[in-house]
Amino acid sequence: MNSVPSIVRTSTASELSTNKVLRNTYLLLGATLGFSAIVAGIAISMNMPPMNMWITLGGYFALLFATMKTRDSSLGLLFVFLLTGFLGLTAAPIVNYYLTSIPNGGQVVMLALGTTAMSFVGLSAYALTTRRDFSFMSGFLVVGVIAAFVLSLVAYFFNLGALSLMVSGMFVLLSAGIMLFQTSAIIHGGETNYISATVTLYVSIYNMFMSLLHLFGAANDD
Secondary structure (H helix, E strand, C coil): CCHHHHHHHHHHHHHHHHHHHHHHHHHHHHHHHHHHHHHHHHHHHCCCCCCCHHHHHHHHHHHHHHHHHCCCCCHHHHHHHHHHHHHHHHHHHHHHHHHHHCCCHHHHHHHHHHHHHHHHHHHHHHHHHHCCCCHHHHHHHHHHHHHHHHHHHHHHHCCCHHHHHHHHHHHHHHHHHHHHHHHHHHHCCCCCCHHHHHHHHHHHHHHHHHHHHHHHHHHHHC
C-alpha cells in the first residue's frame, strides 16, 4: 500500500540531489572561469613569457591529482581554484601572442572565445532539455583524449604543423563530446560530486578555446 508514495519520495529525493549537483557545478564553474580570466588578465598585463612545457604538464597533472584526491572535502575547493588559476596562467602568454603579434589577433581571440561560449551553452542546453544518456560515449572519449594527447606531443617535438592543426580539431570535437557526457552524467546520477564535474567541464572549455584559437589563428594567416 505504501510502495507508490515510497517510490515518489525516492524519485523526488533523487531529483533534488541531481539539481543540487547541477546548480553547484555551474556556480563553481562560473567562479573558476572568472578567477582564471582574472589571473590570465594580470599575467597578460605583466607580459608573462610562455611556461616550459614540462612545467606546464607537471603543474597541471599535480594539481589535477590533488583536486581529485580532495574532491570530497572543503580542501578540494582550494585545489580547484589553484588548478584553474594555473591554467589561466598558462593560457595568458598564448592569448597575448595572438593579441599583439598577428593581424586581427583581437578578432581571432574573441571569435574563439565566443564560439566556445556558444558551444558550451548550446551543448549543455541540449543535454538538459533532451535528457539523453550519453554514457555510451565514455570509452570513445577516453581513447580519443589519450590519442589526441600523444599526437600533440608528436606534433610538438617534430614540429609538424599540419598534425598540430589536426590535433586541435580533434580536441574541439572531444571537448564537445565531454561537455555532453558530463552534463548527462549529472542529470542521470552518474556524477554526484560537483568539484570533479566542474573540473571536467572547465578543462573541456579550456581545451576547446585553446584549440579554436589555434585553428582560427591558422586560418587568419592564410
